[in-house]
Amino acid sequence: MSAPELQLIGVTRLHGDGGGRVTALDQVDLTVEAGELVAVMGPSGSGKSTLLNIAGALDRPSSGQVLVGGEDLTTMPARAVAVLRRRRLGFVFQDLNLIPSLTAVENVALPLELDGISGRVAKKHASEALEAVGIHDLADRFPEEMSGGQQQRAAIARALVGERRLVLADEPTGALDSTTGDAVLQVLRQRCDDGAAGLLVTHEARHAAWADRVVFLRDGKVVDSTGISASAESLLSTGA
Numbered sequence: 001m002s003a004p005e006l007q008l009i010g011v012t013r014l015h016g017d018g019g020g021r022v023t024a025l026d027q028v029d030l031t032v033e034a035g036e037l038v039a040v041m042g043p044s045g046s047g048k049s050t051l052l053n054i055a056g057a058l059d060r061p062s063s064g065q066v067l068v069g070g071e072d073l074t075t076m077p078a079r080a081v082a083v084l085r086r087r088r089l090g091f092v093f094q095d096l097n098l099i100p101s102l103t104a105v106e107n108v109a110l111p112l113e114l115d116g117i118s119g120r121v122a123k124k125h126a127s128e129a130l131e132a133v134g135i136h137d138l139a140d141r142f143p144e145e146m147s148g149g150q151q152q153r154a155a156i157a158r159a160l161v162g163e164r165r166l167v168l169a170d171e172p173t174g175a176l177d178s179t180t181g182d183a184v185l186q187v188l189r190q191r192c193d194d195g196a197a198g199l200l201v202t203h204e205a206r207h208a209a210w211a212d213r214v215v216f217l218r219d220g221k222v223v224d225s226t227g228i229s230a231s232a233e234s235l236l237s238t239g240a
């Protein structure tokens with residue numbers, strides 16, 4: 001059997017020291033297999049963003065292990081981590097970070113070109129990624145010529161382009177209207193159904209309902225991890 005796409009083992013992240021020390025994550029264990037979409041929920045300050053940043057090698061744990069596709073990020077040289085992050089991980093954050101002077105297709109092709117793929121091949125993959133998120137016809141528009149929802153879809157296409165096996169999303173629907181937000185989640189869900197692994201931080205039970213599993217954090221600890229059928233009902237009834 002192949003290694004899980006993502007495995008956190010006993011991950012602790014401390015910030016500051018002395019009296020000001022904060023335990024952002026406390027001995028967190030989490031496994032996400034290929035084909036699985038896992039939602040992370042919890043109150044403000046519970047450690048959701050820290051978890052996502054550590055899973056995406058944007059931050060390092062104070063102790064514990066982070067394995068991506070079976071490779072331990074915590075012992076890997078920084079250069080190898082950067083390559084793995086570029087090739088294997090896709091990030092969808094609220095801050096879209098599309099480059100204003102590049103068209104949609106150029107923005108999506110950029111990570112591939114940075115990875116040494118020829119411009120022509122990168123554009124072909126980028127066009128397919130734009131098609132998958134339903135904005136193929138906007139390929140030659142600049143970000144300022146697109147609506148917020150269209151920009152978000154372009155950002156998702158950029159996160160999914162190429163062979164990204166692990167997709168990390170932090171409130172990817174942001175301020176989008178609910179129809180566009182659902183479309184964005186549908187793309188993420190489809191990608192996981194096609195074999196990627198996904199980790200989705202969200203405050204909204206309606207969005208977590210797209211996941212196979214929900215992990216609840218409180219004060220940096222996983223307090224519950226539950227299949228969606230059981231959790232969705234209780235979450236929706238409490239309005240969490």
Ligand SMILES: Nc1ncnc2c1ncn2[C@@H]1O[C@H](COP(=O)(O)OP(=O)(O)OP(=O)(O)O)[C@@H](O)[C@H]1O
Pocket residue numbers: 015016022023024042043044045046047048049050051
């Ligand atoms: N760089 C930092 N320095 C000090 N404390 C930090 C730092 N980053 C995060 N923290 C603290 O770690 C804890 C977890 O923060 P984190 O941002 O992961 O929570 P969150 O669940 O994503 O919150 P929110 O839902 O409000 O975004 C909080 O107490 C936060 O104040």
